[in-house]
Amino acid sequence: MGTKAIVIVGKYDEEHLKIYREAILRSGLNPLLVRIVDSSWGESAIESNKIILENAWTAEMAKIEEKTLPASRREVILGKVPIVKERIDKPVYIKDMCQGLYRACTLCEESCPYNALKVDKKTGIIIDYDKCTGCGLCVSSCPLSAIQFPSVSQVALFELSKVKGDKTISCYKDNKNSIKLPCVLMLSAEDIILLRNGGKLNLVCNGCELSKDISKIKDIVSQINDKIGGISFVYPEGKIEAKDPKDVSIQFNYLSNKSEARKEILNHEKDLPLYYEVSINENTCTLCESCAKWCPTSAITLKRSKEDEIFEFDPDKCIGCKICVNVCPEGNSCSGPKAIKVEKKERPSKKVLIRDYLVRCRVCGAPVGSRRSLNLVKKTMKEKGAECDDEWLERCPKHRAEYAFQQRFGMAAKFKPRKFGEQA
Template sequence: MCTVCVNSCKYNALSIDKDGVKIDYSKCNSCGLCISSCPTGALQYPSMPDLAFVNLSKNLGEKVISCYKDTNPSLKLPCIGGLSSEDIIILRKSGNVIVRCPDEKCPLHDNLKGLQYKTKSLNKVLGGIYFNEVPKNTESQIRENIDISNYPTKLEVNRKSRGISNDFEYLNALSSRIIEIDETSCTLCESCAKWCPSESLKIVRNGELTELKFDPKKCIGCNVCINVCPEPSVISDNKILSCKKNMKAIESRELKENDLTNERTIASDNIVRCAVCGKIVGSERSLKKIKEIMKEKGAEIDDEWLRRCPTHRSEYAFQKAFSAKVKFKPKNNNS
């Protein structure tokens, strides 16, 4: 499950259980950090949902976004900290975007450092995006290369916007992350690739190697891969976003620029095939992990049994127990 919103909340107002995200309104300050960090748009301001930004983008001209404390004409949110990069990109399509905080003494003002970084990074590529400043050029130009047709979701806007530029800071503003793995403990169980909602992680069979590929340009920073990873680790680093696992996600602003543009192999291991039928049983490290668990439980470790598929493990165990030369065949689902 994605936990980005919970991790972003400085007031411990959010929690997640089997029913989804829970908000403790006695602790919530309406700062909007959970909304701006949510990669899918599951969290939105009731007064200003994502669809409202799409509709506003149809009006040509400059857009000023501020909060309810601002007495000047503007689009008002409970706090501008709720603005995501996707919101800003959508509004930028039809004109300049000015993001304004009217009260630097506001208790929520310290939460806006991330928003300042976003506006600066997006402006570097798209231009016409300002934070607490009046543009020198009053002409508001549209950006034809921003595709927000057919009322896209926040996730779709993010994916399309990445194709505009390979600029390092621009991609970072779109929540690109670098996933790293401790290969000594990764068993290539494939859980991270199966659960990744953006397909930035995938399993590739390369000859007799199983490879885990990572494409940083597709990563939305949801941390699902970290949360489903079953392997523990002892990694401790200030750059880690959240995990006590074998996987870690690093903020891209801490890395080299080419790290965000190139797909890479982050883990690989030799394939183990069934000694009888040749079906893939797992990886060498996965079998090593099973042996370690069996040893801890005091179970007998039979390497010949282990290197067989489930069907032929049963066959081998029966033959060994009863000294009978039986052959097991897969069950015919049509019978």
């Protein structure tokens, strides 16, 4: 990495953590590249922290703030009050991993209960660190892992899941032996399944101001525990007891994001709560093709036969980004619900979402559109006072232009449009 990463074996309590942190900041090290392990925790704790540091490629992306440390008497006399660079361990946005989904995906923004994230459809995700509490719900929500914590990257979680044996995971505020994360709320269903893969999994939330947002992860743990067992979750108000563990074996070489992890998991275990189902309201859908054109994983595809236009859905490919919902032009907050809906579903099957008659050009036979979409075009044009007869409507763009030309200059007139760049 080109930057020093260190595991300190000593005492993990409030007093010693303060001492270590000040020493780390004074030395100029990145505190997010230093992990503290209590000497009583054993070799396995050291190894798990090494794995986190070996995959801490996000550590240098953290927001930096200057901080004044307590000064000694000598430093005050000499006028050398120590000012250091503090790294803020709150989620960072990695635009390259977003793959352009920010143009239509709003999962991270919707997941944040503090309104700390905004989606800018031109530049990407904007994080307001004054509002951000570091709960990690946005990290959990992103299917492409484009939002990650600087101290524990997504790849670090995947690599930890390869370690065989039982695991206990909690946050930095827990003084007991566990794998420390910024917050357990950052864990997605994919993370929990893979971490359970190597042995039993115990999640611990000791309670803080963020524990009020714990309902989502409780639901995820309950659903996965019902399927494969071996997962317990201790939180301030109670506990989810681990059910009898089933044998789970998910082998992989390298994963970079949760979408890849989901695919790998479903290749091994089909009966897990990682599926989404798309449904279409046939009364409002006009087959405009927006959902199929925008779908980043081709979970929704358009197929055409000689007579029909068909939209098919493959649940194995759907990552639940809801882009299809966001780009659907039919329905909004004023006129009613969208024509398309995405919701969690237990192992749905491939299906035809909607089918309609395919209209082809009356002249050349090229596909023009579905009957529903053309009916909408006709209705819209009439509402705006424009003429729209079926002869013009049921032609491809080229032959529509030809028809309009002949309507004006006579059917005998020859239509010879110039090619691009051709001189008049």
